[in-house]
Amino acid sequence: MDIGTLSVHLWEAANILRGPVNAADFKTYIFPLLFFKRIADVYDEEFATALKESEGDAEFAQFPENHRFQVLEGCHWQEIRAKSANIGHDPRSGHR
Incomplete structure (x- = not known):
């Protein structure tokens, strides 16, 4: 597979993952996740x-x-990544 073909496949995969979110608004989701991961x-x-x-x-x-x-x-990237439901929900307070 050449670099051009790989680039096309990666772009399409990103579109699938992004779903209905506008490409320009995607940074609203990605940048906080990148920052959280870096922390x-x-x-x-x-x-x-x-x-x-x-x-x-x-x-x-x-x-x-x-x-x-x-x-x-309970708030480390690895712990959050392993969770699939109620992310951000604090069971002690009942709030999100």
Whole structure:
């Protein structure tokens, strides 16, 4: 498959995933997801660094002082990605 054919296939796949959302409005959905994913990646990198510096002390690695961003329990990219229903719903409050 050449690059042109691959490009066409990827564009069509993006259109299918986007569904009825206008292409110009798609950034409203994608940019926040990219930012959210990046926050989780940075947190993981900083956690790994702190874990290494503390010789495996996971409690130390979780200290807020070791991170530029805080990721609340249950709110990491991997946890949200695994969820398929009621995303953004807080069962403790009953609100979205």
